[in-house]
Amino acid sequence: MEVAEVLPEFADAFAFEEFNRMQREALPALLEREENVVASAPTASGKTALAELAICKSLADGGTALFIAPMRALTNEKEDDWDRFEELGYSVYVVTGERDLNPRRARRADILVMTPEKLDSATRKHDSRRYDFVTDIDVCVIDEVHLLDADRRGSVLEVTISRLRRLCEPRIVALSATMPNVEDVAAWLDASAETTFEFDEEYRPVDLNAGVKTYTHGENAFADKYRRLYRALDLAEPHLREDGQALVFVSSRQDTVRAAEKARDEIAERDVPMGARGDYDFHTDAQELENDTLRNSVLDGVAFHHAGLSKNDRDLVEEWFKEGIVELLFSTSTLAWGVNLPARCVIIRDTKLHDPLEGEVDMSPLDVLQMLGRAGRPGYDDVGYGWVVCDATEADKYRQLLKDGKEIESRLAESLETHLNAEIAMGTITDLEDVMDWLETTFYYVRGQSRPEEYDFPNLRQRVRDCLERLVERGFVETGEDLSIEATPRGVLASKYYLRLETAARFASLTERESIETADVLETVAGAVEFDSVSARQSERDAINAVLVGQKTDDLEAGQRKVLAILRGAASGSTPSELRSDAWVIRRNATRLLSALQAFLERFSGPHEANLARRVEARIENGVADDAVGLTAIDGVGPGRASKLAKEGHSTPGDIVEAGIDGLVSAGLSEGVAERVYEGAQSLPAVELEWGRFPDEIATGENDACEVTVRNVGEPAQAGIRVTVNGVEMTKTSTYLRGEETVPVGVFGANADELEFTVSVAFPELPLVPQRESRTVDVV
Template sequence: MNVAERLPEFADAFPFESFNRMQSAALPAILERDENVVVSAPTASGKTALAELAICKTLEQGGTALFLAPLRALTNEKEREWERFEALGYSVYVVTGERDLNPRRAERADILVMTPEKADSATRKHESTRYQFVRDVDCCVIDEVHLLDSDRRGSVLEVTVSRLRRLCDPRIVALSATMQNVDDVAAWLDAVPETTLEFGSEYRPIPLSAEVRTYTHGENPFADKYRRLYRALDLAEPHIRDGGQALVFVASRQDTRQAAGKARDELSSRDVPMGARGDFDFHTETQVLTNETLRKSVLDGVGFHHAGLSREDKNHVEEWFRRGDVQLLFSTSTLAWGVNLPARCVVIRDTKLHDPLEGEVDMSPLDVLQMLGRAGRPGYDDAGYAYVVCDSVDANTYRTLLREGKPIESRLAEDLAAHLNAEIALGTIRDLDDVVDWIETTFYFVRAQRAPEAYDSGTRLRERLRETLSTLVTDGFVETDDELRIEATPLGQLTSRYYLRLDTATRFGALCENERDSLSEDAILEAVAGAAEFDSVSARQHEREAIAAVLSQTELEDPSHRKVLAILRASTTGSTPADLQSDAWVIRHNALRLLAALQEFLDRFSGPFAANLARRVEARIENAISAASVGLTAIDGVGSGRAKTLARAGMSTPTDVVEAEIDGLVRAGLSEGIAERVFESACDLPTVAIDWGAFPDTIPAGENDLREVTVRTTAGSARAGIDVTVNDVPMTDTATYLGEATVPVGVFGGNARELEYEITVCFPNLPLRPVSESKTVEVV
């Protein structure tokens, strides 16, 4: 079926001239009907074009399309691919946590691209002006809907789609690789039989042969990696010698690089002709690569690919692999879900991987099937060959998976309480009847009807919902009244807003009950390190000594939480031990999110001074800066490097930067242009001035005098906390948006011979150290 004849207005949006057999068969359901659509089709059969067909129909009708991509890396890829739509005059906008949201661009976009996690965040905040655009979605395309069966991420996708349907009821077009129970997904999404399409293996462009191969397991995990690597090379070598290509999936970015280096040596010793090895023109072409290790590798026909490479390097490797200049490519799982980069032979070397937050975990069956589906190059190969290399203990599990596939299950029950709390916080659930109505919109409910022996259903389901709700009430997340109406407490609202596990929210709430004087940087670090989100962090044996070097034996008992605490404490000074570096980035990234949540908890329940302390701890971890100089990071454009440069020159606060002026900043080591911008930014920050007015120096014993002190900012303004103490005893504390504020201060001639009044000002949302001034009054 010719694209230009069927869709003349959008012909340039497609990278081909004719739809294939599967696409042509699915086209009427997508273009000629308005119901929700579910399509199950083999990997590499062309499902992306079905997403684009649904988008074209939406655009033609003047609507907005939302594309849910399974991975963040794929959202950026779609942004590049769909420049074709931009060329036709339509706007594509990617919404991710990596970028600052531009609400105007999002609101005006014709095509929105998000991960399920970001869509969850947006739909939770749909009433805010920043995220109101999510209420205007007319069509939602779910790419790889079998992600429903993924740990944790699956439940996020499930509740997000259910919430989106309640918000704006968009048309849903759900796409999936082959799955056993496509009818269950169709029942969940209310797709009619005419728009529920299941394409079998005969629609796969290239037949797939998939097998399980075992290796001899040893005592040393490091040596086992190489045993699996040699097994993978044995499987790939015949195809490479025959002019084919091989794609080998490994567990981590570091593994791609190490395996590629070892494979180069091994294949050379076997005298296997590889790619464009020895081609002078290709040698010259590779000069564009910024990763020198990758450049040396591709010259021998062996490449590696992972999300940490620059976009340009990844693009070059993909191009050379398609051309055949690279014949063997090592990759992480990202490549399986995204880039259309098939190979004659696909080998999964690692079925287990190390997750910094979960320890050693088995690769998801969904990932396994997705990877194996990359075998077979349309137009080049008559068949695709795929292999899983695993321990003999696991062999039957994988043989069953390859033979029977896997039904898609709901993962909602694993996080039922957290998701129920979120819906109550949003106001979509107001009583027990609403709880039942909500669960009936989920995939969980459909699976419970189809497989009651594996799920709670009927009376058991209602009882489980009541128990979950009762626990939320008991733990302080939810409250009910005499008429059994349900409402989220402030604790429940903050827990939902920051996607916290309920145990973590309880932990943060307990910290907020402490006296302000007992709150310290160490207490904040321990609260975050002990969060439930870090329960499964793997503290490996060789890391224990490095952890002990940072921590005392009395700090936290759990090895997982001790490891996190060691990384966070070392991060404040930029001295993370080498043995902890591999997991440090992921742990810091998650800890910063938790610190932002804790700051909000402290602001809500303890006040601005506690929140300010948490904000400074967050800035220290992010920028590896001392407590004395952390205020420098409040200046726009000053991160870790520039803050340390300024600190070495004797500046520790934005006020010091303003007083140094541009010349002083240049002498400190900043370029003139940077110095000008840093100076201007520092001038915009709030600077506290305290005017004591007619505050007395003395007061007769037994007399009282009420005076007023003016607190203002001489530059900028921000939300502030103002604290007044006398002889270290709290008198008053005020939270206000500070431009200028008048604070009443009582002067009482009591028993003390001297009264030392201290006024302290802090900014809870800025990493500025509190500013204090004191005045002494003599009692005569």
């Protein structure tokens, strides 16, 4: 069955010319019917084409398609793959972070690509102008729906699909690897028997011979990696000698490099005939690689692949592996979910991995099955070989997994409070009956009906009541006399900013303090429950202590002290080398949390406290000192340029405007850059204070009503104006500062000999240092 015959107008959207047997059997349900579809099929059997068929039908009907990719690394790959749709005149848009979102492009897109987490966040804000595009979806394709069973991420996917179906009732097409209980997923998504497909191993293009191999566990974890590596090479060697290829999965980016380097030496020692050192043309091609280690390695037929490589290097490695030039490839698990790179032999060297936020964790059973599914090259091999290398104590667990697969369970119960709070905050749940109605739309409810005892279903209503009571006790929800349920401001912010509830409560407690310093902000974030599983290795402790020397951190656990040290290091632009391996992930999560803390502080404390959080966030993002952080608000000024300008005495946008283009050129900027920086500084708010008639002295017991004019001569922005006398707050106000604002200041003859009045203006959404001016009045 040729693609051009079935879909002549979309023939160029497919990477092949003929549908295979599995695709042909599913095709009528996808193209000729309107119902929801669930299809499970072995890895590498061509499931992606089913997604594309569903998308083509939606586009032909003038609709908008949403594709849910299992992880962020794969959304960009889909954007690249679907250039084919762009060439046919359809627009593809990947929805990424909050600040990068282009709502106009999202609204106009024919195909949207999102992760479950991003869709969850977007659907929570669906009634805002920024995210209203999520209510205009005609078909939703869920790639790898078996991720319902993944820790934490599974419950996100589950509640988000249930919410999306309530918002706009899209057609759902759910695709998965082989799973034993596909009928439960079909029942959840209301897919009929005619549109539910369970393609077994018979549909696998190449037979899979999978097994478990053990190694002798030692005392040293580092040495154990090499024991497993030699075991993996023992398994790969026969295939490599027969011009086959081997794909070895390891736990981290760093491990891919180290394993490839060690494997090159070992293969040379074993005299395995591999590599292309005698191929002059390939020597030339290899010069295109940007990574020096990789450039040397590929000449011996060995390579590594991970998300930290440049796109150019990843693309070349994938191309050379497909061509057979690279014969032994070391990779992280991301490759198993995304790029279609089958090999005759697949080996999972590491079944445990270090997660910067979780510590050492077992690799997900879903990941294991996905990786092994890459074994066997269609059109080249009759059989693929897949091996799990593990300690003898875990061998039976993995043998059972390979024999029976993995039934998909719901993970909603593990985070029910968080998701229930989100629904209440959105206003979709207003009483106990609404909660029960909502639960009936979840996979948790369907699975609970299949296994009532395991899911404690007889006590479901009581469990929901207990959950609601906890939300009320912790200040996220309040109940009315008529037993109605409503979110508090705390509950709304926790949902809007995607916070764990314990963290939201921690943030709320900070807002109750009379004064808040930078140290308080950093410690509050470092102690967030999102970082609870971070562990400090023995080798990191000296570096942590060096960063935190002289600071009181008795209330923090070892892992939280590590987070605090990374944040302090990032804020000063000098993260110790011992902490850098986890620093990127921790910084990325911390900036998200700081953005949320800023909102809490603005809502419950005030604009000045929110501005402090914004400045801390900008310092961690850019690694600049507090006195120069305001420069990062200027478009085109990154950390290097901000530090350079600050050293030359230009540490605020006001200094930049005052210096002018000539002054910036004198500070070392080129004329073109100086012009852009100057214009960027002019586009920010700029404050002038006018004290008017303000006395120099006042008699004891007398009062004088004065005014201070706060004038914004730059761009309008939300601002907070605070007046203090001798450090004690007199008044504060929040306003959208456009033009000028008059602030009343009462001067009164108090018992003090001298009164110092300070007016401070802060912009909560910008990392500008608050502008302060003071006047002193003598009491006579």
